[in-house]
Amino acid sequence: MKTRVSISVALVYALLASTALFAPGAAHASGTLIWGTPAEADSLDPHAMGGWIGRSITQQIYESLLDEDLTDPKATSVKLKPALAKSYEVTEGGKVWTFNLREGVKFHDGTDFDADAVKFNFDRFLDEKSPQYYPKAKGFIVGFASWIDRVEVLDKFKIRVTLKKPNYEWFQSGLQPYGVFLIISPAAIKKYGNDQISLHPTGTGKFKFVEREQGVKIVLERNDDYWGEKAKLDKIVVRVLSDPTTRVNALLANEVNLITTPPWDEIDGLKKAGFQLVTNENVPSIWYVSINTRHPILKDKRVRQALNYAVNREELAKTIYQGTATPAWGILSRGTPAFDPNFRAYEYNPDKAKKLLAEAGYPNGFDVTFQIPQYGTGELAEQWLQRDLKKVGVNVTIQKFEWISYMHEWTQGLKDSVGFNEMGWGESIPSWTARQARTDTAPPNGTNVGWYSNKEVDALFDKALAENDESSRIRDYRDAQKIISDDAAFIPLINDQQPVFISPKVKGFVNPAQDWFDFSTVSVDP
């Protein structure tokens, strides 16, 4: 009996151990980049999507008339370069944009690219009478589309867009989510329909779409018929690994060779294990608090200024973000030509904060509500803020919302009873800042959720958009930033540096001054 049971037990253990025979070597093909992402990409229909992960993927599959150059790691802001348009000119003070298109370009399905294809794409969100009109696209790309007065095909490879008002940043704004103006094959849209084109993305880019297993992976392969310099990689696989530790483990086991959004406390360990951390201090990704300028207490400028003095941004960046973020002093994000690296405001001074609060009539502080989204890293930064403000007598109650509920609340604008909320965002063009701070972009017409209004600032923003000379434009934005900062409409917190970890086999990866990547320079050693 004893022997029999022992044998049975031994057999069971042997069975378990024998499964080790199944263990294969880690699966990697040479020339395949395997990227572990923290979330699923949303739709791959560029006109109707918004997330940064999906934007990276559409960046490989599609192109626009002009693209941003994401291959220079030293650029402090990304510049436009010719893509499907070989040249362009902007006339009438920024109102008329004429593009000379490239000839001999084919979409991935073999059909030809020309001015009619471009017009077809415009009509998808501009012309309600066109068969390809797609209300979802219009809803997403409204920021880019609302500037357009008309689009004219001048000849087979020439197209002209006339805007309603001058805007020198117009085209580049079309390359930023939500809704991105990338060129989709009209034949593919006709074949699959507006709803299903996201499942069969067909562009002109350096990589072709191969397959998508929802929630698991997306596979792209090199486009060997690309019109320009071909990419180096054979394949790109994007794997969804939402748990941060699982993502790190996959990198350690060589099941992926690039990960984004590493958990802050694993950074040292990964470096020690031989993985390379690549950051870019000019990524346009700023975390900021919007203060409710209508709030009974916070409508007093002195109180808002006090809050700004009370937050220790430098310690926050160092301690919580472990060096993967820099303190943000103003609301002009990094990664735009207008960013001023020398701008400083509200350096940490809790005594001054208390003084201002007393002046405003709150010597013992006050209570206030802070609305935040749940994003799974434990809301450490928000608790830091709460703690800093407590030190000057301001008691912050944090109200946490699940993401979609939060977006619903956020886009409606701060209610009178709520003191402030937060967002992480940014674009490579400074007019992004304008959209958070103009009088006429308050909800429901935009995202100035704190109801900030200053006519002087509005005028500076108007002037900047119509300004052809870049240095004057920059000066206008910086002047606006000074006023906004003095009005303390926001509490800028940190600029994220978009930390990426790569395996030593990955070569040529560039972390650009933008929130998504161009993988055409990457190769992976066998």
Next chain:
Amino acid sequence: MLLFLLKRLAALVPVLLGVSFLVFLMVELAPGDVTTLLLGPLASEEAKATLRKTLGLDQPILIQYAKWLEHVLGGDFGVSIATSRRVVDLLAPRLLATVILGGASLALTIVFGVAVGVITAARAGGLVDRVTQSVVLVIGNLPPYWLGLVLVFAFSLQFRWFPTSGMRSVSGNGGVTDVLNHLVLPAVTTAAAPAAVVAAMVRAAIIEVMGLDYIRVARAKGVPRRTIILKHAMRNALPTIVTIIGLQMGYLFGGALFSEVVFAWPGLGQLLYTSIVGRDLPVIQASVLAIALVFVLVNLAIDMLNRALDPRGQHA
């Protein structure tokens, strides 16, 4: 038996109806709706309102529910709002993945739970029994999330025996051995706590039965100990054991959902989470119904098994 089966299957209907209506109600009541997902947060209220009308989302809840029910009864679970795929196409592979993980975990739970339970009951009071009981106590209280990460650290990173995550290797087309290889750690993680509980309770059930008169008579008659335990005691403890395993199903499924997160196992749990976050109602409904159905069917199977084992109708 057949009548029993039919009655229970008929009882399924109100359960599923109730569950689906509750889900409908909860998604409706949650702030923010699917038009934010469909149109993006920057879309105007006007655009969202128009879309709501097109999708029929402005209708009273009961009408929306009735329409959905009508489609479902015709076999149409609709289209996922977020991905434009048919819900059935989205759900099927996920359900299969969860069933595979759940099935493998259940198999491990039964095999190890019963084996360890029987062994320790046979050696009740001895050193092996006491040591095993302590080990079982510890394992039974380990959080599956933590256990999963520890197993990955040991068996994926230190000894490169198993992959850290996923259901198949990235280069795809690995076949059954590939899936089995990926299945080991998540199944062990999911099965650990339920197996420990089953082991402890099987031990208790057998010990209890061993104290009954008929067992004493058998021992007095000189029946070998092995036969007593594996034949006589087990036979009568079986309904209890089956019920215990059935009760662990809930924990097993809960543990499977945790394992799906840690191991990026593409199952229903993950799908349900992302569809809730995205307010993708057709997918939420179908996922919840699938889970409810699996639960009810498994419970039914357990009950039927018990009836077969004990036709007198006395349940432990």
